[in-house]
Amino acid sequence: MSSYAAFYRQSIDERDAFWAEQARRIDWHTPPQTICDYSNPPFARWFAGGTTNLCHNAVDRHLAARAQQNALVAISTETDTERAYTYAELHAEVQRMAAVLQALGVRQGDRVLLYMPMIAEAAFAMLACARIGAIHSVVFGGFASGSLASRIEDAEPLVVVSADAGSRGGKVVPYKPLLDEAIELSRHKPAAVLMVDRGLAGAAMRAGRDHDWAALRAQHLDAQVPCTWVDATHPSYTLYTSGTTGRPKGVQRDTGGYAVALAASMRHIFQADPGDTYLCTSDIGWVVGHSYIIYGPLIAGMTTIMYEGLPIRPDAGIWWSIVEKYRVTHMFSAPTAVRVLKKQDPAYLSKYKLSSLKALWLAGEPLDEPTAQWIGSALGVPIIDNYWQTETGWPILTLCNGVEPQAARLGSPGKAVFGYNVKLIDEATGAELTAPNQKGVVAIEGPLPPGCLQTVWRDDERFVNTYWKSIPGRLIYSTFDWGIRDADGYYFILGRTDDVINVAGHRLGTREIEECIASHPNVAEVAVVGVADALKGQVALAFAVPKNAAGLEAPEARLRLEGEVMKLVDARLGAVARPARVHFVSALPKTRSGKVLRRALQAVAERRDPGDLTTMEDPAALAQVKALVTE
Ligand code: AMP
Numbered sequence: 089m090s091s092y093a094a095f096y097r098q099s100i101d102e103r104d105a106f107w108a109e110q111a112r113r114i115d116w117h118t119p120p121q122t123i124c125d126y127s128n129p130p131f132a133r134w135f136a137g138g139t140t141n142l143c144h145n146a147v148d149r150h151l152a153a154r155a156q157q158n159a160l161v162a163i164s165t166e167t168d169t170e171r172a173y174t175y176a177e178l179h180a181e182v183q184r185m186a187a188v189l190q191a192l193g194v195r196q197g198d199r200v201l202l203y204m205p206m207i208a209e210a211a212f213a214m215l216a217c218a219r220i221g222a223i224h225s226v227v228f229g230g231f232a233s234g235s236l237a238s239r240i241e242d243a244e245p246l247v248v249v250s251a252d253a254g255s256r257g258g259k260v261v262p263y264k265p266l267l268d269e270a271i272e273l274s275r276h277k278p279a280a281v282l283m284v285d286r287g288l289a290g291a292a293m294r295a296g297r298d299h300d301w302a303a304l305r306a307q308h309l310d311a312q313v314p315c316t317w318v319d320a321t322h323p324s325y326t327l328y329t330s331g332t333t334g335r336p337k338g339v340q341r342d343t344g345g346y347a348v349a350l351a352a353s354m355r356h357i358f359q360a361d362p363g364d365t366y367l368c369t370s371d372i373g374w375v376v377g378h379s380y381i382i383y384g385p386l387i388a389g390m391t392t393i394m395y396e397g398l399p400i401r402p403d404a405g406i407w408w409s410i411v412e413k414y415r416v417t418h419m420f421s422a423p424t425a426v427r428v429l430k431k432q433d434p435a436y437l438s439k440y441k442l443s444s445l446k447a448l449w450l451a452g453e454p455l456d457e458p459t460a461q462w463i464g465s466a467l468g469v470p471i472i473d474n475y476w477q478t479e480t481g482w483p484i485l486t487l488c489n490g491v492e493p494q495a496a497r498l499g500s501p502g503k504a505v506f507g508y509n510v511k512l513i514d515e516a517t518g519a520e521l522t523a524p525n526q527k528g529v530v531a532i533e534g535p536l537p538p539g540c541l542q543t544v545w546r547d548d549e550r551f552v553n554t555y556w557k558s559i560p561g562r563l564i565y566s567t568f569d570w571g572i573r574d575a576d577g578y579y580f581i582l583g584r585t586d587d588v589i590n591v592a593g594h595r596l597g598t599r600e601i602e603e604c605i606a607s608h609p610n611v612a613e614v615a616v617v618g619v620a621d622a623l624k625g626q627v628a629l630a631f632a633v634p635k636n637a638a639g640l641e642a643p644e645a646r647l648r649l650e651g652e653v654m655k656l657v658d659a660r661l662g663a664v665a666r667p668a669r670v671h672f673v674s675a676l677p678k679t680r681s682g683k684v685l686r687r688a689l690q691a692v693a694e695r696r697d698p699g700d701l702t703t704m705e706d707p708a709a710l711a712q713v714k715a716l717v718t719e
Pocket residue numbers: 329375450451452453454455473474475476477478479501567568569581583584590593594595
């Protein structure tokens with residue numbers, strides 16, 4: 089076992105040698121010729137000249153040694169179903185799905201959009217796309233028609249794979265009407281829609297466009313679809329995420345770099361061995377689901393568990409019962425979920441045998457000390473925070489205990505992960521901050537390591553302009569997070585530098601929510617801010633100026649309008665984006681040059697000192713906000 093400091097230094101100072109070594113963790117059809125082609129910064133082409141396939145590495149590669157081992161276990165407490173697929177069975181299902189997609193016309197490079205609940209068919213579809221070189225784009229099932237439409241329009245999928253419905257807390261959520269509406273709204277029309285019928289809601293099928301998965305699967309039961317060997321730099325998927333502007337960005341990931349990065353992370357971060365069992369409670373609609381429900385654990389030859397349902401239904405012991413039953417070794421979740429469990433009877437944690445569990449990894453939002461301490465002492469295993477983003481695809485900061493076990497520090501997600509040349513940058517001057525305990529923007533010097541975004545889908549310019557800054561002689565990627573680093577190299581994340589908020593680990597752009605609310609006929613202007621919340625980390629609060637305030641004096645009238653606005657957000661963006669409250673004000677606090685003072689709004693809503701307000705146009709506007717939030 090080497091020391092982590094030396095391991096990390098090698099990853100930066102002898103970059104190509106380091107990654108050439110890691111590249112041996114996956115199968116190549118043609119070995120790479122260049123480890124990192126950075127001749128056109130900030131665009132990095134990892135493992136150029138090599139050809140491989142993500143599905144081969146996740147599935148086929150394991151058939152020789154572990155065909156009869158469970159690869160995927162799909163558990164739903166919503167439909168009370170549980171089904172395990174061995175690697176051999178997964179291989180067969182993925183080939184059936186691949187054959188069906190090919191029959192619908194999908195070829196290498198075509199996009200396939202998935203709008204699906206957490207069911208095994210979603211995993212089959214992702215892996216089937218990877219198998220034939222198609223680019224998948226998974227849209228979180230909690231998004232509604234407007235969000236879905238903008239993603240369909242940008243990704244231009246040839247085929248959409250969906251299901252009749254999802255289910256949450258026992259309540260069926262039909263997907264098909266939202267999908268039909270989204271296709272109606274989108275300028276791009278997919279040629280085909282493949283529907284998985286779960287028998288939950290039924291779905292009106294449009295002749296000529298919509299196809300039934302079960303019927304087509306039956307025609308391809310013996311399908312043999314070989315893996316298409318693609319260039320290491322071939323895009324494997326796009327995944328949309330929110331930023332400062334309203335339009336979501338399609339984060340584009342490669343194939344070879346992603347496979348190598350995940351394989352390296354499974355070893356050095358997770359210490360995963362083939363045959364281990366991984367329970368990640370995220371959703372395939374998020375990056376954590378891509379990397380650590382589907383690809384990472386399968387590349388490592390583990391059994392991965394897909395879970396559809398709430399953490400407290402049928403009771404707060406459900407996850408621990410799964411850990412006991414499947415002898416889960418590795419668990420990955422989010423602080424929000426742990427905070428939800430913390431409010432339940434602690435007896436649920438001692439009811440099950442959890443001796444198989446080696447550690448719990450948490451990510452997606454800051455991990456507060458009480459939460460970390462509570463779950464740590466309840467489980468008796470290490471709790472490992474890890475910080476990363478949709479853009480990077482795998483952790484930027486954590487403890488790489490597979491290299492050298494290191495002590496966690498409360499409040500810190502850990503140290504820079506191998507391959508990431510992490511810097512702190514002074515926001516005003518762009519200078520690198522090298523002394524300990526200084527606050528700066530967390531940044532990564534290019535090239536980004538393997539597995540990170542290649543570009544923004546079809547928008548290289550947006551990729552360069554959004555993320556990259558040059559500081560003399562060097563190009564630096566901004567994470568848009570504030571952070572500090574202590575003298576021992578542990579980082580602490582202090583929140584976003586932009587208008588992105590984090591609600592229960594879900595990343596939302598406040599501008600997107602504002603655009604939606606502003607489309608209400610009686611909203612003249614609106615500002616949405618993220619406000620600290622004990623359970624969800626943050627919630628969105630909206631402050632709206634009505635076009636016509638007459639009749640809004642009565643509290644019932646304001647409540648009615650608030651309800652309408654919330655319904656609008658539910659219908660367009662999805663309930664995940666719904667603000668906790670919509671307050672109606674006569675004016676928004678602005679600077680004299682007309683900029684909304686979002687940080688002041690947020691401070692007042694959090695009952696903090698709003699700081700320097702000398703540039704404020706109308707102090708009465710902020711006073712009104714203060715009165716409303718303390719009401
Ligand atoms: P997403 O792209 O949805 O994964 O969101 C990424 C953002 O979530 C980061 O830029 C951070 O603001 C936040 N985040 C993720 N993980 C952590 C963590 N462990 N600690 C603090 N913030 C985090």
